[in-house]
Amino acid sequence: MATLAVLTSGGDSPGMNAALRAMVKVAASRGVRVLGVQDGYDGLIDGVTRDLTVSAPHAPGGLAACRDVDVLGNEGGTLLGSARCARFRETEHRAVAADRLRALDGLVVIGGNGSLTGAHLLASECATPIVGIPASIDNDIGCTATALGVDTALNTILECCDRIGDTARSHRRAFVVEVMGRHSGYLAMASAVAAGADGVLLREQGRTEDQLVDAVAEMIRRSFALDRDRRRVLIVKAEGVEVPCTRLVRRVEEKLAGGMNVEIRATVLGHLVRGGRPTYQDRMIAGRLGLAAVDAALAGLTDRMMAWMPPVGGGTPTSDPAVFHFGLDAVLRETDALLDGTSPVTKWRLKTLESLESALGL
Numbered sequence: 001m002a003t004l005a006v007l008t009s010g011g012d013s014p015g016m017n018a019a020l021r022a023m024v025k026v027a028a029s030r031g032v033r034v035l036g037v038q039d040g041y042d043g044l045i046d047g048v049t050r051d052l053t054v055s056a057p058h059a060p061g062g063l064a065a066c067r068d069v070d071v072l073g074n075e076g077g078t079l080l081g082s083a084r085c086a087r088f089r090e091t092e093h094r095a096v097a098a099d100r101l102r103a104l105d106g107l108v109v110i111g112g113n114g115s116l117t118g119a120h121l122l123a124s125e126c127a128t129p130i131v132g133i134p135a136s137i138d139n140d141i142g143c144t145a146t147a148l149g150v151d152t153a154l155n156t157i158l159e160c161c162d163r164i165g166d167t168a169r170s171h172r173r174a175f176v177v178e179v180m181g182r183h184s185g186y187l188a189m190a191s192a193v194a195a196g197a198d199g200v201l202l203r204e205q206g207r208t209e210d211q212l213v214d215a216v217a218e219m220i221r222r223s224f225a226l227d228r229d230r231r232r233v234l235i236v237k238a239e240g241v242e243v244p245c246t247r248l249v250r251r252v253e254e255k256l257a258g259g260m261n262v263e264i265r266a267t268v269l270g271h272l273v274r275g276g277r278p279t280y281q282d283r284m285i286a287g288r289l290g291l292a293a294v295d296a297a298l299a300g301l302t303d304r305m306m307a308w309m310p311p312v313g314g315g316t317p318t319s320d321p322a323v324f325h326f327g328l329d330a331v332l333r334e335t336d337a338l339l340d341g342t343s344p345v346t347k348w349r350l351k352t353l354e355s356l357e358s359a360l361g362l
């Protein structure tokens with residue numbers, strides 16, 4: 001009987017469990033056993049796995065998904081556990097993992113930038129097919145329109161901003177809301193536009209602390225201008241902007257003191273944004289990438305990532321018109337470019353934001 005292994009790695013993201021469920025069910029229907037690796041690459045090195053398929057004599061493939069997979073498929077987090085595994089950067093530990101994979105027919109890695117880098121290295125060091133599924137709320141993975149968890153995270157941020165808006169309007173206050181995204185401002189930018197925010201602060205804009213203070217003060221001044229009937233100012237700040245929210249707010253208050261009477265508050269959403277049940281979109285994409293990943297691994301493809309690219313994209317099309325696969329080397333190159341700002345996608349995002357910025361506070 002063929003056996004695949006699967007692991008989730010890096011920051012958890014909503015949709016990981018839905019991808020696991022899809023993979024296990026598809027594999028079971030093809031009579032393929034699935035082993036779940038505990039806690040990412042740590043479990044692969046240490047050989048900690050458990051069967052995610054159970055014997056089901058009446059099912060077409062003689063196998064079915066275990067109860068955990070079935071029950072937790074709609075939940076956030078990852079039922080396999082996750083980790084950022086420093087040991088996996090070392091060749092000797094990857095050699096142990098490669099040794100364990102020898103007896104298997106494929107490995108699917110569900111995770112973000114660091115996890116896919118690990119998958120790429122491992123693929124060049126072992127003959128077992130290795131396939132990736134992009135999962136990171138930050139939407140910072142190259143060659144895919146989105147990653148698992150992004151849609152859920154954005155919806156969570158919008159819900160929080162709407163709630164904060166209730167309080168802001170009640171007290172006529174300005175709020176600076178910080179959202180996750182250490183290296184990528186995507187969540188901040190996309191949520192700011194969708195929440196009708198008055199401004200957005202991204203690491204990619206390269207503002208100094210003084211420039212940030214000036215920009216926020218100006219956003220507040222403009223939005224609360226006397227000739228306008230505004231009671232809420234919302235500024236979304238990406239985590240990657242290194243000035244802490246509280247310091248920024250204090251400095252802006254000092255700058256505005258005397259000129260206008262305004263209360264400013266800071267809210268850091270932090271890990272709140274990473275949890276929660278996946279939205280329909282994340283579950284749907286998880287299902288389709290999960291199916292494609294199983295078929296790719298069983299077909300012997302290796303060093304590839306399944307990508308969500310509707311309606312058209314480069315790469316090699318699969319039987320699903322929205323799912324393509326790309327070589328992990330190309331994915332990682334594009335990921336670097338997304339993060340260092342040289343990717344046309346990042347340039348386009350920033351340019352779009354620039355053209356929108358003057359309209360945001362109106």
Ligand code: F6P
Pocket residue numbers: 010011012112136137138180181182183239274
């Ligand atoms: O998963 C990516 C991410 O959400 C970043 O946006 C954030 O900076 C980081 O994870 C936080 O990671 P940790 O949970 O390890 O502190």
